[in-house]
Amino acid sequence: MSGVIHWAEEVGDDWARVQAELTRAFEVSRASAQAEESFVYVVRQDDLLGRRGPGNAMVATGLLSAARTAALEGSRKRWTANVVAYDEGTDPEAVQAWARRMLEADDVTGELVRVGAGHIGKTLP
Amino acid sequence: MNGSVVVTGAARGIGRAIAERVASMGPITVIGVDIAPELALSEHLMPVQVDLTSPEGPSVVRETVESAGAPLVGVVNNAGITRDARLVNMTDDDFAAVLEVNLGASYRLATELAPLMSDGGAIVNIASRAYLGNFGQFNYSMSKGGVVGMTRALALSLAPGVRVNAVAPGLISSEMSMGIPEEIREKMVDAIPLDRMGTPEEVADTVWWLLTPLSSYITGEVIVVGGGRSLS
Numbered sequence: 001m002s003g004v005i006h007w008a009e010e011v012g013d014d015w016a017r018v019q020a021e022l023t024r025a026f027e028v029s030r031a032s033a034q035a036e037e038s039f040v041y042v043v044r045q046d047d048l049l050g051r052r053g054p055g056n057a058m059v060a061t062g063l064l065s066a067a068r069t070a071a072l073e074g075s076r077k078r079w080t081a082n083v084v085a086y087d088e089g090t091d092p093e094a095v096q097a098w099a100r101r102m103l104e105a106d107d108v109t110g111e112l113v114r115v116g117a118g119h120i121g122k123t124l125p
Numbered sequence: 126m127n128g129s130v131v132v133t134g135a136a137r138g139i140g141r142a143i144a145e146r147v148a149s150m151g152p153i154t155v156i157g158v159d160i161a162p163e164l165a166l167s168e169h170l171m172p173v174q175v176d177l178t179s180p181e182g183p184s185v186v187r188e189t190v191e192s193a194g195a196p197l198v199g200v201v202n203n204a205g206i207t208r209d210a211r212l213v214n215m216t217d218d219d220f221a222a223v224l225e226v227n228l229g230a231s232y233r234l235a236t237e238l239a240p241l242m243s244d245g246g247a248i249v250n251i252a253s254r255a256y257l258g259n260f261g262q263f264n265y266s267m268s269k270g271g272v273v274g275m276t277r278a279l280a281l282s283l284a285p286g287v288r289v290n291a292v293a294p295g296l297i298s299s300e301m302s303m304g305i306p307e308e309i310r311e312k313m314v315d316a317i318p319l320d321r322m323g324t325p326e327e328v329a330d331t332v333w334w335l336l337t338p339l340s341s342y343i344t345g346e347v348i349v350v351g352g353g354r355s356l357s
Contacts, residue, residue, distance in 0.1 A: 065270025068258025
Protein backbone atom coordinates (compact mmCIF):
# COMPACT_ATOMS: atom_id res chain seq x y z
CA MET A 1 0.00 0.00 0.00
CA SER A 2 1.29 3.46 -0.84
CA GLY A 3 -0.43 6.77 -0.45
CA VAL A 4 -1.41 9.40 2.04
CA ILE A 5 -4.13 9.52 4.69
CA HIS A 6 -4.96 13.11 5.55
CA TRP A 7 -6.99 13.70 8.73
CA ALA A 8 -8.81 17.04 8.66
CA GLU A 9 -7.76 19.24 11.57
CA GLU A 10 -10.15 21.03 13.88
CA VAL A 11 -10.32 24.65 12.75
CA GLY A 12 -13.08 26.41 14.67
CA ASP A 13 -14.80 29.22 12.82
CA ASP A 14 -11.81 31.42 12.03
CA TRP A 15 -11.31 31.83 8.28
CA ALA A 16 -7.51 31.93 8.53
CA ARG A 17 -7.51 28.45 10.09
CA VAL A 18 -9.95 27.13 7.48
CA GLN A 19 -7.74 28.53 4.74
CA ALA A 20 -4.61 27.03 6.31
CA GLU A 21 -6.16 23.58 6.62
CA LEU A 22 -7.50 23.52 3.05
CA THR A 23 -4.13 24.77 1.79
CA ARG A 24 -2.36 22.00 3.71
CA ALA A 25 -4.69 19.46 2.11
CA PHE A 26 -4.02 20.93 -1.32
CA GLU A 27 -0.25 20.66 -0.85
CA VAL A 28 -0.49 17.06 0.33
CA SER A 29 -2.84 16.15 -2.54
CA ARG A 30 -0.75 17.80 -5.23
CA ALA A 31 2.38 16.04 -4.01
CA SER A 32 0.54 12.70 -4.04
CA ALA A 33 -0.84 13.33 -7.52
CA GLN A 34 2.59 14.24 -8.81
CA ALA A 35 3.94 10.99 -7.36
CA GLU A 36 0.92 9.16 -8.84
CA GLU A 37 -0.06 7.97 -5.38
CA SER A 38 -3.54 7.66 -3.95
CA PHE A 39 -4.85 9.68 -1.04
CA VAL A 40 -7.72 9.58 1.43
CA TYR A 41 -9.20 12.45 3.41
CA VAL A 42 -10.67 11.68 6.82
CA VAL A 43 -13.43 13.96 8.11
CA ARG A 44 -16.21 13.89 10.67
CA GLN A 45 -19.71 13.00 9.54
CA ASP A 46 -21.14 15.86 11.65
CA ASP A 47 -19.06 18.32 9.66
CA LEU A 48 -20.44 17.17 6.33
CA LEU A 49 -23.82 18.24 7.71
CA GLY A 50 -22.58 21.51 9.21
CA ARG A 51 -23.43 20.45 12.74
CA ARG A 52 -20.23 21.72 14.40
CA GLY A 53 -20.10 25.17 12.84
CA PRO A 54 -19.16 26.66 9.48
CA GLY A 55 -15.37 26.36 9.80
CA ASN A 56 -15.20 22.60 10.18
CA ALA A 57 -18.06 22.24 7.68
CA MET A 58 -16.21 24.21 5.00
CA VAL A 59 -13.18 21.99 5.47
CA ALA A 60 -15.10 18.70 5.37
CA THR A 61 -17.29 19.47 2.37
CA GLY A 62 -14.44 21.23 0.60
CA LEU A 63 -12.32 18.10 0.93
CA LEU A 64 -15.16 15.90 -0.31
CA SER A 65 -15.58 17.98 -3.45
CA ALA A 66 -11.83 18.18 -3.99
CA ALA A 67 -11.58 14.39 -3.72
CA ARG A 68 -14.25 13.96 -6.39
CA THR A 69 -12.37 16.23 -8.78
CA ALA A 70 -9.01 14.64 -8.00
CA ALA A 71 -10.57 11.22 -8.59
CA LEU A 72 -11.51 12.23 -12.12
CA GLU A 73 -7.96 13.32 -12.81
CA GLY A 74 -6.35 10.32 -11.14
CA SER A 75 -8.48 7.76 -12.94
CA ARG A 76 -6.29 8.22 -16.02
CA LYS A 77 -3.15 7.38 -14.02
CA ARG A 78 -4.58 4.70 -11.74
CA TRP A 79 -4.32 6.63 -8.50
CA THR A 80 -7.41 7.25 -6.39
CA ALA A 81 -8.89 9.89 -4.11
CA ASN A 82 -11.52 9.02 -1.52
CA VAL A 83 -13.05 10.26 1.72
CA VAL A 84 -13.81 8.48 4.97
CA ALA A 85 -16.29 10.14 7.35
CA TYR A 86 -16.81 8.92 10.89
CA ASP A 87 -19.28 9.43 13.70
CA GLU A 88 -18.23 10.97 17.00
CA GLY A 89 -16.95 8.27 19.35
CA THR A 90 -15.76 5.93 16.62
CA ASP A 91 -12.54 4.06 17.43
CA PRO A 92 -9.78 5.92 15.52
CA GLU A 93 -8.17 2.58 14.65
CA ALA A 94 -11.34 1.50 12.88
CA VAL A 95 -11.36 4.74 10.90
CA GLN A 96 -7.70 4.35 10.02
CA ALA A 97 -8.36 0.77 8.88
CA TRP A 98 -11.07 1.95 6.51
CA ALA A 99 -8.79 4.67 5.19
CA ARG A 100 -6.06 2.08 4.50
CA ARG A 101 -8.63 -0.11 2.80
CA MET A 102 -9.55 2.78 0.50
CA LEU A 103 -5.90 3.28 -0.40
CA GLU A 104 -5.65 -0.36 -1.37
CA ALA A 105 -8.87 -0.45 -3.40
CA ASP A 106 -7.55 0.91 -6.66
CA ASP A 107 -10.86 0.38 -8.45
CA VAL A 108 -12.81 2.61 -6.05
CA THR A 109 -12.36 6.36 -6.42
CA GLY A 110 -14.23 9.59 -5.71
CA GLU A 111 -16.18 7.73 -3.07
CA LEU A 112 -17.37 8.63 0.41
CA VAL A 113 -17.32 5.83 2.99
CA ARG A 114 -19.14 6.58 6.21
CA VAL A 115 -18.15 4.69 9.35
CA GLY A 116 -21.08 4.48 11.74
CA ALA A 117 -24.82 4.96 11.29
CA GLY A 118 -25.03 8.69 11.97
CA HIS A 119 -25.61 9.55 8.32
CA ILE A 120 -28.77 7.52 7.92
CA GLY A 121 -31.81 9.67 7.32
CA LYS A 122 -29.66 12.75 6.70
CA THR A 123 -28.93 14.65 3.52
CA LEU A 124 -26.64 13.10 0.92
CA PRO A 125 -23.44 15.10 0.83
CA MET B 126 -40.99 41.43 0.24
CA ASN B 127 -39.87 44.84 1.45
CA GLY B 128 -36.34 45.81 2.42
CA SER B 129 -32.87 45.52 0.96
CA VAL B 130 -31.04 42.65 -0.73
CA VAL B 131 -27.26 42.42 -1.21
CA VAL B 132 -26.03 40.75 -4.39
CA THR B 133 -22.28 40.27 -4.91
CA GLY B 134 -20.64 39.96 -8.31
CA ALA B 135 -23.56 41.93 -9.72
CA ALA B 136 -21.77 43.55 -12.65
CA ARG B 137 -22.31 40.77 -15.15
CA GLY B 138 -23.47 37.23 -15.84
CA ILE B 139 -25.47 35.40 -13.21
CA GLY B 140 -24.99 38.14 -10.60
CA ARG B 141 -26.34 40.80 -12.91
CA ALA B 142 -29.34 38.65 -13.78
CA ILE B 143 -30.04 38.12 -10.07
CA ALA B 144 -29.76 41.85 -9.36
CA GLU B 145 -32.10 42.65 -12.27
CA ARG B 146 -34.60 40.01 -11.15
CA VAL B 147 -34.68 41.32 -7.60
CA ALA B 148 -34.73 44.99 -8.62
CA SER B 149 -37.66 44.37 -10.95
CA MET B 150 -39.75 43.30 -7.98
CA GLY B 151 -39.53 46.69 -6.14
CA PRO B 152 -39.92 48.25 -3.60
CA ILE B 153 -36.79 46.30 -2.69
CA THR B 154 -33.49 48.13 -2.58
CA VAL B 155 -30.80 46.04 -4.27
CA ILE B 156 -27.26 46.66 -3.08
CA GLY B 157 -25.15 45.46 -5.98
CA VAL B 158 -21.57 44.74 -4.95
CA ASP B 159 -18.81 45.10 -7.58
CA ILE B 160 -21.09 47.09 -9.84
CA ALA B 161 -20.07 50.47 -11.24
CA PRO B 162 -22.53 53.39 -10.91
CA GLU B 163 -22.91 53.69 -14.69
CA LEU B 164 -24.13 50.09 -14.80
CA ALA B 165 -26.91 50.75 -12.32
CA LEU B 166 -29.87 48.66 -13.38
CA SER B 167 -32.74 50.67 -11.98
CA GLU B 168 -33.66 53.31 -9.44
CA HIS B 169 -33.87 50.49 -6.90
CA LEU B 170 -30.17 49.64 -7.18
CA MET B 171 -27.39 51.02 -4.97
CA PRO B 172 -24.02 50.25 -6.55
CA VAL B 173 -21.02 49.47 -4.33
CA GLN B 174 -17.51 48.92 -5.62
CA VAL B 175 -15.34 47.13 -3.09
CA ASP B 176 -12.78 44.34 -2.98
CA LEU B 177 -14.55 41.71 -0.90
CA THR B 178 -11.26 39.95 -0.20
CA SER B 179 -9.84 43.06 1.51
CA PRO B 180 -10.05 43.23 5.31
CA GLU B 181 -12.44 46.18 5.14
CA GLY B 182 -14.58 44.81 2.28
CA PRO B 183 -17.38 43.19 4.31
CA SER B 184 -17.66 46.17 6.67
CA VAL B 185 -18.02 48.54 3.70
CA VAL B 186 -20.98 46.48 2.53
CA ARG B 187 -22.44 46.46 6.04
CA GLU B 188 -22.18 50.25 6.27
CA THR B 189 -23.95 50.53 2.91
CA VAL B 190 -26.74 48.28 4.14
CA GLU B 191 -27.12 50.38 7.27
CA SER B 192 -27.22 53.60 5.24
CA ALA B 193 -29.93 52.18 2.98
CA GLY B 194 -32.35 52.48 5.86
CA ALA B 195 -34.32 49.38 4.92
CA PRO B 196 -34.29 46.06 6.75
CA LEU B 197 -31.91 43.53 5.25
CA VAL B 198 -34.06 40.68 3.95
CA GLY B 199 -31.67 38.93 1.57
CA VAL B 200 -28.01 38.26 0.80
CA VAL B 201 -26.80 36.56 -2.38
CA ASN B 202 -23.17 35.46 -2.31
CA ASN B 203 -22.44 35.18 -6.02
CA ALA B 204 -18.97 36.61 -6.73
CA GLY B 205 -16.59 33.95 -7.98
CA ILE B 206 -13.59 33.25 -10.20
CA THR B 207 -11.92 30.27 -11.87
CA ARG B 208 -8.22 29.47 -12.31
CA ASP B 209 -8.32 26.01 -13.89
CA ALA B 210 -5.47 23.51 -14.07
CA ARG B 211 -4.95 19.84 -13.41
CA LEU B 212 -4.01 19.19 -9.80
CA VAL B 213 -0.47 18.15 -10.71
CA ASN B 214 0.11 21.54 -12.36
CA MET B 215 -1.91 23.81 -10.10
CA THR B 216 0.07 26.72 -8.66
CA ASP B 217 -0.09 27.95 -5.09
CA ASP B 218 -1.33 31.34 -6.32
CA ASP B 219 -4.18 29.92 -8.40
CA PHE B 220 -5.27 27.72 -5.54
CA ALA B 221 -5.19 30.57 -3.02
CA ALA B 222 -6.98 33.10 -5.24
CA VAL B 223 -9.94 30.86 -5.98
CA LEU B 224 -10.31 29.77 -2.36
CA GLU B 225 -10.17 33.34 -1.08
CA VAL B 226 -12.68 34.84 -3.52
CA ASN B 227 -15.16 31.97 -3.78
CA LEU B 228 -15.19 30.82 -0.18
CA GLY B 229 -13.37 33.23 2.13
CA ALA B 230 -15.08 36.37 0.91
CA SER B 231 -18.50 34.70 0.95
CA TYR B 232 -18.00 33.44 4.49
CA ARG B 233 -16.78 36.74 5.86
CA LEU B 234 -19.60 38.67 4.19
CA ALA B 235 -22.25 36.24 5.43
CA THR B 236 -21.01 36.45 9.00
CA GLU B 237 -20.75 40.26 8.79
CA LEU B 238 -24.30 40.68 7.50
CA ALA B 239 -26.14 37.90 9.33
CA PRO B 240 -26.63 39.95 12.53
CA LEU B 241 -28.39 42.63 10.47
CA MET B 242 -30.89 40.29 8.93
CA SER B 243 -34.50 40.47 9.94
CA ASP B 244 -36.58 37.40 10.78
CA GLY B 245 -37.90 35.87 7.59
CA GLY B 246 -34.76 36.85 5.69
CA ALA B 247 -32.79 34.50 3.48
CA ILE B 248 -29.21 33.97 2.36
CA VAL B 249 -28.55 32.28 -0.98
CA ASN B 250 -25.01 31.14 -1.72
CA ILE B 251 -24.06 30.44 -5.32
CA ALA B 252 -22.16 27.15 -5.37
CA SER B 253 -21.60 25.22 -8.59
CA ARG B 254 -22.39 21.81 -9.99
CA ALA B 255 -18.59 21.41 -9.84
CA TYR B 256 -19.01 20.61 -6.16
CA LEU B 257 -19.83 17.11 -7.43
CA GLY B 258 -16.41 17.01 -9.15
CA ASN B 259 -15.10 18.51 -12.38
CA PHE B 260 -11.88 17.77 -14.23
CA GLY B 261 -9.21 20.48 -13.94
CA GLN B 262 -10.99 22.35 -11.16
CA PHE B 263 -9.53 21.09 -7.88
CA ASN B 264 -9.46 24.62 -6.43
CA TYR B 265 -12.87 25.66 -7.76
CA SER B 266 -14.50 22.38 -6.76
CA MET B 267 -13.03 22.59 -3.25
CA SER B 268 -14.18 26.19 -2.85
CA LYS B 269 -17.72 25.43 -4.02
CA GLY B 270 -17.87 22.31 -1.86
CA GLY B 271 -16.89 24.58 1.01
CA VAL B 272 -19.79 26.86 0.12
CA VAL B 273 -22.12 23.89 0.50
CA GLY B 274 -20.76 23.15 3.99
CA MET B 275 -20.98 26.80 4.96
CA THR B 276 -24.59 26.83 3.77
CA ARG B 277 -25.52 23.84 5.92
CA ALA B 278 -23.79 25.19 9.02
CA LEU B 279 -25.29 28.68 8.69
CA ALA B 280 -28.72 27.16 8.03
CA LEU B 281 -28.49 25.44 11.41
CA SER B 282 -27.03 28.39 13.33
CA LEU B 283 -29.35 31.07 11.88
CA ALA B 284 -32.56 29.06 12.13
CA PRO B 285 -35.38 29.70 12.75
CA GLY B 286 -35.16 33.39 11.81
CA VAL B 287 -33.07 33.25 8.65
CA ARG B 288 -33.03 30.55 5.96
CA VAL B 289 -29.81 29.68 4.13
CA ASN B 290 -29.66 27.73 0.88
CA ALA B 291 -27.32 27.21 -2.05
CA VAL B 292 -27.85 27.15 -5.79
CA ALA B 293 -25.45 25.08 -7.88
CA PRO B 294 -25.52 26.17 -11.52
CA GLY B 295 -24.29 23.86 -14.24
CA LEU B 296 -23.16 25.10 -17.64
CA ILE B 297 -24.63 28.58 -17.92
CA SER B 298 -24.26 30.94 -20.86
CA SER B 299 -22.05 33.63 -19.33
CA GLU B 300 -18.68 35.32 -19.68
CA MET B 301 -17.14 32.52 -17.60
CA SER B 302 -18.44 29.70 -19.82
CA MET B 303 -17.61 31.60 -23.03
CA GLY B 304 -13.97 31.22 -22.01
CA ILE B 305 -14.25 27.48 -22.65
CA PRO B 306 -13.08 26.49 -26.17
CA GLU B 307 -16.07 26.05 -28.48
CA GLU B 308 -15.46 22.38 -29.32
CA ILE B 309 -15.24 21.49 -25.63
CA ARG B 310 -18.34 23.53 -24.88
CA GLU B 311 -20.25 21.66 -27.58
CA LYS B 312 -19.24 18.32 -26.05
CA MET B 313 -20.38 19.57 -22.66
CA VAL B 314 -23.77 20.55 -24.08
CA ASP B 315 -24.09 17.11 -25.69
CA ALA B 316 -23.95 15.61 -22.17
CA ILE B 317 -26.83 17.76 -20.90
CA PRO B 318 -30.23 16.03 -21.12
CA LEU B 319 -32.00 19.35 -21.77
CA ASP B 320 -29.56 19.78 -24.70
CA ARG B 321 -28.52 23.39 -24.11
CA MET B 322 -26.70 25.72 -21.78
CA GLY B 323 -28.77 27.37 -19.08
CA THR B 324 -29.29 31.10 -18.95
CA PRO B 325 -28.37 33.49 -16.14
CA GLU B 326 -32.06 34.33 -15.88
CA GLU B 327 -32.92 30.71 -15.10
CA VAL B 328 -30.46 30.76 -12.21
CA ALA B 329 -31.82 34.15 -11.10
CA ASP B 330 -35.38 32.78 -11.01
CA THR B 331 -34.28 29.98 -8.67
CA VAL B 332 -32.39 32.41 -6.43
CA TRP B 333 -35.38 34.70 -6.34
CA TRP B 334 -37.64 31.84 -5.30
CA LEU B 335 -35.27 30.95 -2.45
CA LEU B 336 -35.25 34.57 -1.27
CA THR B 337 -39.02 34.78 -1.03
CA PRO B 338 -41.56 33.20 1.34
CA LEU B 339 -42.50 30.86 -1.52
CA SER B 340 -39.68 28.67 -0.19
CA SER B 341 -40.44 29.34 3.48
CA TYR B 342 -39.93 25.70 4.63
CA ILE B 343 -36.64 25.13 2.83
CA THR B 344 -33.26 25.66 4.46
CA GLY B 345 -29.81 24.08 4.24
CA GLU B 346 -30.44 22.68 0.77
CA VAL B 347 -28.49 22.73 -2.48
CA ILE B 348 -30.56 23.16 -5.63
CA VAL B 349 -28.79 22.22 -8.84
CA VAL B 350 -29.75 24.25 -11.90
CA GLY B 351 -28.02 22.09 -14.46
CA GLY B 352 -30.40 20.77 -17.09
CA GLY B 353 -30.12 17.22 -15.75
CA ARG B 354 -26.34 17.03 -16.27
CA SER B 355 -25.85 15.38 -12.86
CA LEU B 356 -27.63 12.29 -14.21
CA SER B 357 -25.95 11.83 -17.56
